[in-house]
Amino acid sequence: MRIAVLGADMAEANQLCKLLSAVGYTSVAISQSGEFLRRLAKETFDLVLVAWKLPDISAIDLLSRIRQGPLSAVPVMVMSSNEEATQVAAMLGAGADDYVVRPVSLVVLLARVDALLRRAYRVNSLAEGTRAPSTTFEELEFEFDIDARKVVREGEAIALTQKEFYLALLLFRHLNRPVSRAHILEVVWHVTGDGMAMRTADTHVSALRSKLGLRPERGYRLVPLYGYGYMLERLPLPKDLRADARAEDTPAELPVSVDKPD
Structure with missing residues (x-):
C-alpha cells in the first residue's frame, strides 16, 4: 500500500x-x-x-x-x-x-x-508481512489465496500466472477506484516508466478481463482511463441475470492454478 x-x-x-x-x-x-x-x-x-x-x-x-x-x-x-x-x-x-x-x-x-x-x-491487514494468507472481498464471489497465489470463484480455481494474480489482487483492492499504470508497474513488475512494461501490463489487463469474466453481464467493468491507468468497477446486476451469466461462463473443467514465469 x-x-x-x-x-x-x-x-x-x-x-x-x-x-x-x-x-x-x-x-x-x-x-x-x-x-x-x-x-x-x-x-x-x-x-x-x-x-x-x-x-x-x-x-x-x-x-x-x-x-x-x-x-x-x-x-x-x-x-x-x-x-x-x-x-x-x-x-x-x-x-x-x-x-x-x-x-x-x-x-x-x-x-x-x-x-x-x-x-x-475491505481486507484484513495490507502491509507486507502482516497480511492474511487468504483475502475474501465482501459481497464478491472472488477469494484470493495469497500464499498459493490462487484465485477461487464460487469454489472453482482460476488459472492465473503470478503477475496476473498480483494484478488482479491490486485491482480488487482498489475496486471502483482508479489505479495508475505507474502504480501497477511499481507493485506488480517493480519497475518505473518502462514503455515495454506498460504494454505488457495492458496485455495482462486484457487477459484478466477474459479469465475472470470481468464483463458488464457478470457485474464488472474493467475500463482504461486515458493517460492514467485502469479502474475495475462493480456494477449492479439482478440475481437471475447473474446466475445465467455464471452458467454461460463456467467451463466443464477449470485448470488448477500453478506458478510459472511471466
Missing part, C-alpha cells in the same frame, strides 16, 4: 515515512501541496496523511481538490494539534475520513492507519 505524507515539517514527514516503511508500507514525504496534486494526477496513493496546517494552501482547500480529482475516494487522515470540536467538525466536513491529534503515540497512529485501510479496502 502506498501512503503519501504531506506536511510542512519534512523532518516529521520523513520520520513518519520511516515508521510506515518499517511495517511494510510504501510511503513518500511531500512538503508542498502543488507537488502532491501533480503526483496525484499521475500516481495512485492508497492513503493520504496530511497536516492540518500547510505552507501553501489550507487543508480544507486541499481536501476539496482531492475529492474533485481522479482519486476522489482515497482515504485521508488529518494530523492536527487542535482537538477542539469545531476544528474536528471542519476536518470531517471538508472530506477527511479520520484524524489524529498530535502528539500521538506511534503505536496508536499505526493502528489508526491500519483500521482506516481496512475500512477503505
